[in-house]
Amino acid sequence: MPFSFKKRSVLPGFGLTFGYTLFYLSLIVLIPIGALFLKSSTLTGSEFWATVTAPRVLASYRITFGAAFIAAFFNLFAGLLIAWVLARYEFKGKSILDALVDLPFALPTAVAGIALTTVFSVNGWLGKPLNALGIHVSYTPIGIIVAMIFISLPFMVRTVQPVLEDLEKELEEASATLGATRLQTFRRVILPVLTPSLFTGFALGFARALGEYGSIVFIAGNMPMKTEITPLLIITKLEQYQYAEATAIAAVTLIISFVLLLFINWVQWHNRRKYSL
Amino acid sequence: MPSPISPAPAKNGPEVRQQTPRARMRDAVGEPPWMRRLLIGLAILLISVILLVPLAAVFHQAFAKGVDGYIAAITAPDTLSAIRLTLLACAIAVPFNVVFGVAAAWAIAKFDFKGKNFLITLIDIPFSVSPVIAGLVFILLFGAQGYFGEFLSEHDIQLVFAVPGIVLATIFVTFPFVARELIPVMQAQGTEEEEASISLGADGWKTFWRITLPNIKWGLLYGVVLCNARAMGEFGAVSVVSGHIRGETNTLPLHVEILYNEYDFSGAFAVASLLAFLAVITLIAKKFLERGVRAEIKAAENMVPEQGALHS
């Protein structure tokens, strides 16, 4: 037995495919990511700390995390609403609507970026009426939030929608026969079942928004301390050949992403273990 | 049988007389019609404002200078070379990730081993890494001051700020797509058919080509479509490693940026419209392929009832 950690199987090819998977994974992902952490370790502890807590860097965290949080929070409601409508109602044009939800996955971020900038510019289709109301989107933090909403909306919809589709009708019927109103059924029966997927969708969208670059740089204005997101700051440091600093900031961002990834996996694992019948 | 939670389309037939009180009953576990209409309206509004308007804007702006301007923009030599480079990057990145995806899915879905979930998490990493960081790591490895920088320059090999860097960055960001789609399909299908094939005397390759591949073809195609869309559209990672040399290391998305930053808006949107068109095609293909993938999983679950229980 070449791999003692594996259960016996009559199928061939485990050594080859498992070996190749590990090799390719290491080559493309693990070694490059490792290089990043190795590089950031060339800074001393205090240098590292000073770099990742410099005022401009802190400001970029604030704007990136703040905007990503607001965007994910907005999508919590917008995504749930869209998922609900797509999962439960039949109406004309539903399949087009359903397909459109994936647009942010399919549309290159640079294209999304210039499109959003144009739509929300002072003379744009949506920018003009908003401007009249005194709301300025382009080149403000609101622009960053708008771009992040765009990019992370499908994560929420696509996480919640299948759960809603799988929800047995009998649960809601049981609730109704027990005397619950529709609102009580939603709050006490449907929402608790959806909660893990809402968490997951929120975290996925939040993580995506944190790392997003292409769709944001055009609309953000990129003013240091005000509308400069962390990924852009990394590029700026890189262009100034401050590799160690760029790497340190990247390492912090990366660790936060990993924590989110672990959190998402934990929520799903926990939920499956406790409640699945 | 119409589900009570889907709105029964109120056809104006001879039954209208009974509509009002009966309709209330039909909603034993649904929302009243006005509520339904409100929610549908809100969803349409949200999707229109957030998603449809920007998409429409791309095509609208692309023709700001008329059809002639549009054609001129997309046939400019720099645009054509950007198209060539984008296609080249895809032509390399997608097959690489297909081979990896199939191998990883085979190992993960057809065998039981320790640390499987950890391996799946590792494969997911590129999804959670900012594209900017994806580009950065290759500069740290192969840039002039990178770990292999000296070795590469001694042998006169240019990886970053050149085509190979673009390909590498593209491979990185599209790394999980095919594996991600194949693993659930192959897990749902289990190993019985392959075991039957082996027991009938076929070897591993024959089993794969004749049994496994036909069963996963939609899932595979679905993964390829998603992988390809991301590969063609990747901006952040490629931007970091490309060096932005016009006509040489510019992919389509990078070219859009350059034109836009040079205030050639209609040109930028004309090129962007090519990518947006591709996105629309991708969405249509995705919608179409999803049916096939669902059928593959469902067929597998019908064949092996106890498998369904495992995945519930």
Next chain:
Amino acid sequence: MSIKIENVRKSFGNFHALDGVNLEIPSGELVALLGPSGSGKTTLLRILAGLEAADSGRILVEGRDTTEDHVRERQVGFVFQHYALFRHLTIFENVAYGLRVKPRATRPDKDYIHSRVTELLKLVQLDWLGDRYPAQLSGGQRQRIALARALAVEPRLLLLDEPFGALDAKVRLELRHWLRRLHDDLGITSVFVTHDQEEAMEVSDRVVILNAGQIEQVGTPEEVYDAPATPFVHEFLGLTNLFTGHLRQEVLAAGRNVKVTEETALDDKQGAHAYVRPYDFEVSLQADGEDYIPAELRFAQTIGNIVRLQFIIPGREEPVRVELEKTKFRALRVGIGAKLFLKPRHVQIFVKDRKDAAWAGTGS
């Protein structure tokens, strides 16, 4: 609480799930809706609950029309086939659910809810499981919790959809007896749906047999078994042998004669079905009269205490199924191929009345 169902119809597209159903359920009875799948029994149950709306017809409860009442207002306890327990709530909270969602004005206080739920959990003998989640329970336990949950709101009517359908044979048997006892203790009018005739016979006070959206017969288990109203009822309630032919005086010509042993006032040459259950044959080595049908033994299989036999009768393709006690079969001392004689002890005859195409049944 008495229930009267008046001419209820329900279609799904072109499919007539219920085609004019009339039924009265006296207060306090345990009634089984029995029928094959697609017979409309579950639809009828769901209409009673208010989960489905009838296309036409009325449901009267204690004489009051409840057809338009919302499911919420009907005070029915509904036990779902797959239990529909709320998996994110503990067993205790599942049972307490109906009390907690009551409007503020009628909502009982915490102490009452606690004592009521504990009482119900004791009633279903699962009070030690209050803190668990549904995922941690066995099928039989889930079923009992689903019942406790339905009882918590003190329903006036208890409806159960295939209550034992998803359980294995042994648990099913236990729960049947338990449900019967529980019903006798509580006295709530109860209706349950089943496709298992044995279950319906064993548990219920009265059986309602449905077929293709219509009621075939209503009666006590003994009535429907001993005096089935239609050929469908007879066939549905167990294995049987069918002889078709025409009645001549008292004799049914069906390949060979099956003699009816009682006087029946039937006209000549009427098309008729005669049924004989497998255990209603006498098997003997010689014919002691006209009533005996010569038959050849083709197949014999011993199952426990009985022997299942198949006979070939000249002129008839279908084998005749016969069941004998093992000792009786042994006493015959015969094997496959033996020429024997069959005599039906009890024949159930149905004659097709040409006027309204109804079946007139007659036992013998």
